[in-house]
Amino acid sequence: xxxxxxxxxxVVVVLAVVVWGSLRGGGDGGxxxxxxxxxxxxxxxxxxxxxxxxxxxxxxxxxxxxxxGLRKYANHALSAPSRTERFKRVMIMVDEVxxxxxxTIWTEYIRQSLAEGRFHEAEWGxxxxxxxxxAGPDAMEYFTHNGQNEYTFNRREILAxxxxxxxxxxxxxxQSQPDDKRPPEFWQxxxxxxxxxxxxxxxxxxxxxxxxxxxxxxxxxxxxxxQADGMAGTIASLEEMVAATPQGQQPAPFLxxxxxxxxxxxxxxxxxxxxYPDVPAAALDLGKLEAVFGSGAPQPPGSVQR
Numbered sequence: 001x002x003x004x005x006x007x008x009x010x011v012v013v014v015l016a017v018v019v020w021g022s023l024r025g026g027g028d029g030g031x032x033x034x035x036x037x038x039x040x041x042x043x044x045x046x047x048x049x050x051x052x053x054x055x056x057x058x059x060x061x062x063x064x065x066x067x068x069g070l071r072k073y074a075n076h077a078l079s080a081p082s083r084t085e086r087f088k089r090v091m092i093m094v095d096e097v098x099x100x101x102x103x104t105i106w107t108e109y110i111r112q113s114l115a116e117g118r119f120h121e122a123e124w125g126x127x128x129x130x131x132x133x134x135a136g137p138d139a140m141e142y143f144t145h146n147g148q149n150e151y152t153f154n155r156r157e158i159l160a161x162x163x164x165x166x167x168x169x170x171x172x173x174x175q176s177q178p179d180d181k182r183p184p185e186f187w188q189x190x191x192x193x194x195x196x197x198x199x200x201x202x203x204x205x206x207x208x209x210x211x212x213x214x215x216x217x218x219x220x221x222x223x224x225x226x227q228a229d230g231m232a233g234t235i236a237s238l239e240e241m242v243a244a245t246p247q248g249q250q251p252a253p254f255l256x257x258x259x260x261x262x263x264x265x266x267x268x269x270x271x272x273x274x275x276y277p278d279v280p281a282a283a284l285d286l287g288k289l290e291a292v293f294g295s296g297a298p299q300p301p302g303s304v305q306r
Contacts, residue, residue: 067104070096074108078118090123097127099135103142106131125157132161132193136170156189163193167201170194188217195224203237206254214254219261231266231284238262239288251292259293262286 073096077089093105105127112118131139136158143154163170170190174182187209195202202221206214225234238258245251266284273281 065096065101067101070101070104071108074105075112078109078112078120078123079116086120086123090120090126094127094130097130097134099138102131102135102139121153125153128154128157129161129164132158132163132170133165136162136166137173140173152183152185156185159186159189160193163190164196167194167197171205184213184216187213188220191217192220192224195221195228199225199228199234199237203241207252209254211253214252215257218254218257222258222261222265226265231269231282234262235266235284235286235289242289242292256293259289263289263293 070093073089074093077086077093080086080089097105109124109127128139139158140155140162143158159170159174162173167190170193174186174190177186191202191206191209194205199221202224206218206221209217222234225237229237238255241255241258242251245255263286266286269281269284273279
């Protein structure tokens with residue numbers, strides 16, 4: 001009986017503590033962030049209680065938008081030793097880019113490159129693509145007159161982003177430039193970017209490009225179109241373009257370059273499929289195109305005997 005009474009006493013004590021704690025958590029100290037008259041700390045929403053990182057922003061949240069906070073976050077992102085972590089931070093930073101703040105991030109990147117020797121071109125390419133999306137015309141004007149004008153990396157990445165967001169605007173800019181200011185990589189950036197938005201637009205413009213540039217750029221368009229339409233859709237597009245060739249004429253040279261790259265990728269798919277026979281693969285038919293261009297596709301990796 002004594003043990004039973006002791007247990008009952010402890011049960012009553014525990015229940016009293018639970019009720020008392022519940023009363024303390026309610027009332028004045030709600031989730032509105034106000035402190036009650038009794039001086040108790042309020043209940044805090046989970047997101048508000050999150051630790052702050054060295055960058056001054058909430059971990060897992062967007063970096064702050066003020067210039068100093070953004071500069072600190074750019075330094076935090078670009079200095080990450082792990083490539084995976086660096087890309088993760090850079091993608092958060094890229095999401096924060098606006099027409100008004102991109103130069104702040106650009107300045108921090110240049111500072112790190114010059115002061116500490118950090119060059120991250122892949123991450124930088126992502127950033128400059130985003131600059132093109134939000135501030136294409138102004139950014140092109142800026143880099144035409146600032147920095148190493150003969151080094152086209154910044155401008156071609158900006159053009160690709162601009163064309164992906166506003167193909168017509170980027171195309172008009174390209175056409176407005178004198179021939180000596182339109183290197184092949186600018187054509188490639190505009191056409192690749194446009195292909196990300198609408199492959200049919202890019203293919204139409206490819207027919208308008210100078211023949212030597214079209215042949216050079218066509219293979220790069222293949223990847224963009226496959227990303228948008230898949231391999232089967234890309235094959236069908238090329239078949240349509242070939243069928244549109246006037247009777248008695250040979251297909252344009254850039255179509256042959258397009259086919260060569262396409263056939264190479266199909267060959268690679270078949271090579272990869274042979275290594276993984278249990279994985280379902282697309283049934284691809286290049287028969288119509290082979291009849292026009294021949295079947296001499298480059299050999300896939302690993303197929304050449306040494």
